[in-house]
Amino acid sequence: MCICLRERRREKDREMEEEKTHPLPESCVMNGGEGPCSYALNSTYQRGVVEAAKEVIKEVIANYLDVSTLSTTLKPVCIADLGCSTGPNTFIAVQNIIEAIQIQYRSRGQNTQIPEFVVFFNDHASNDFSTLFKSLPPNRQYFAAGVPGSFYGRLFPKASLPFIHSSYALHWLSRVPLEVMDEGSPAWNKGRIHYTNAPKEVVEAYATRFAKDMESFLIARAQELVVGGLLALFIPAVPDVMSKSDSFTGLELDLLGSCLMDMAKVGLVSEAKVDSFNLPVYYTSPKGLKTLIERNKHFSIERMENLNNQKKNLILPNPSMRSLYLRAALEGEFAKHFGNEIMDELFNRYSEKVVGSSFFLNPETHKSIILFALLKRKD
Numbered sequence: 001m002c003i004c005l006r007e008r009r010r011e012k013d014r015e016m017e018e019e020k021t022h023p024l025p026e027s028c029v030m031n032g033g034e035g036p037c038s039y040a041l042n043s044t045y046q047r048g049v050v051e052a053a054k055e056v057i058k059e060v061i062a063n064y065l066d067v068s069t070l071s072t073t074l075k076p077v078c079i080a081d082l083g084c085s086t087g088p089n090t091f092i093a094v095q096n097i098i099e100a101i102q103i104q105y106r107s108r109g110q111n112t113q114i115p116e117f118v119v120f121f122n123d124h125a126s127n128d129f130s131t132l133f134k135s136l137p138p139n140r141q142y143f144a145a146g147v148p149g150s151f152y153g154r155l156f157p158k159a160s161l162p163f164i165h166s167s168y169a170l171h172w173l174s175r176v177p178l179e180v181m182d183e184g185s186p187a188w189n190k191g192r193i194h195y196t197n198a199p200k201e202v203v204e205a206y207a208t209r210f211a212k213d214m215e216s217f218l219i220a221r222a223q224e225l226v227v228g229g230l231l232a233l234f235i236p237a238v239p240d241v242m243s244k245s246d247s248f249t250g251l252e253l254d255l256l257g258s259c260l261m262d263m264a265k266v267g268l269v270s271e272a273k274v275d276s277f278n279l280p281v282y283y284t285s286p287k288g289l290k291t292l293i294e295r296n297k298h299f300s301i302e303r304m305e306n307l308n309n310q311k312k313n314l315i316l317p318n319p320s321m322r323s324l325y326l327r328a329a330l331e332g333e334f335a336k337h338f339g340n341e342i343m344d345e346l347f348n349r350y351s352e353k354v355v356g357s358s359f360f361l362n363p364e365t366h367k368s369i370i371l372f373a374l375l376k377r378k379d
C-alpha cells in the first residue's frame, strides 16, 4: 500500500475514533414558530438570497437540465431543498425551480406533458416541520414531504433526484471542531466564540471540519442524483482575498462574542462557559470551495460565481432587525449552552453595540458574498 493511502486510512481511523468518543452533539435549528424571534419572521436577509437567485435558477434550468429525460412516463419529478428551515423562503425557492422547469416544457410546445412534482423539504429532525407544513402555500403546484436528517449523510434513495437545491445552509458545520474546545490543544479558542481574529490553528481546525463535511455532503449527493442531475448551492462565503477588517460576517459574530465576554466580566455568565462555547459555522471562499468540489470525482462544476444583485436584496435596515436576524438563527446554539435566561440580555447588548458602531450600520462594510455553485452529476 502506498504511503499516501496508508496515511489516509490512518486519518480515517483517527476520525472514527474521535467520533466514537465524541458523539455528534444534538443539532440546533432556527427558532421555530411564528413569534417575534422566529426564523419565519426574521429571515428577510436569507429571502434576499432566494430572490436574487431566481434569474440564475431560470437560466441554469434552461441551459443545464435536460428536461427531455426528466419524465418520459407519468412519473412525477422529485426535487429537494436541503436545510429548508420553517419557511417561507424555501417555498419561494422551490416555486422558482418548478416554474423554471415548467417554462422549459412550454417552450418546447409540451404543455400537456408537464409532469407532476414532489418536493422534499429537508432539515434536522428537530426543525419546526409543523410550522413549515402549516404554512405551505395553498395554491402550490407540488406534493410536499418532509425528510428529517442531516444533509451530511444519505437522505434519499440512489439515483432518485434530478435536482437538489440548498440555500444559506452549508456554512453550518456538522459539529464544532473538537480541537478548539480542548484546553490542551494549540487550537483551543479561549475568549472567542468563532475563528475570526483567532490563531491560525483555530482557523485551520474550522477549515478542516468544513472540508470533511463538504466531502460527506458530496458523497451523499452523488449517490442520490441521477446522472446529469444538478446540485444548485448558494453558500454564504467570503472573497478569496480579504483584509482582516473586511470580514464583516465574522466580525458580527465577534461582536456577539464580545457581548458574552462583557457579561462574564459582570458575573452574568462564567468566563469558563464562554471559553467552552464555539459556533459551528464556517465561511468558505470561492477557491476553497472549488478545491473541495474537485476532490469529488463525481461532479463537474458547471458554474461558480458570486450571486449578483446582493446589495439590492440583502438589506437589514436597522440594529434591531440585525439583532433579530442573528437571534432567529443562533439563539438555539447559545441557549443550549448558556440557558434561555440570558438570551434577552445578550441580544439587547448586541443591538446596543451595533447602534454605537458606524462600521456595522454602513452597508459598504458588508464584504461577505453569496457563492453560487452549480454541479452536475457525471457518468
Ligand SMILES: C[S@@+](CC[C@H](N)C(=O)[O-])C[C@H]1O[C@@H](n2cnc3c(N)ncnc32)[C@H](O)[C@@H]1O
Binding pocket: 028, 029, 030, 043, 046, 047, 050, 082, 083, 084, 085, 086, 089, 090, 122, 123, 124, 127, 149, 150, 151, 152, 166, 167, 168, 169, 172, 173, 174, 329
Ligand atoms: C439559515 S437557515 C436557511 C433556511 C432556508 N434555506 C432559507 O434560505 O431561508 C439554515 C438551515 O439549515 C439547516 N441545517 C444546518 N445544518 C444542517 C444539516 N446538517 N442537515 C440538515 N439541515 C441543516 C438548519 O437547521 C437551518 O434550518
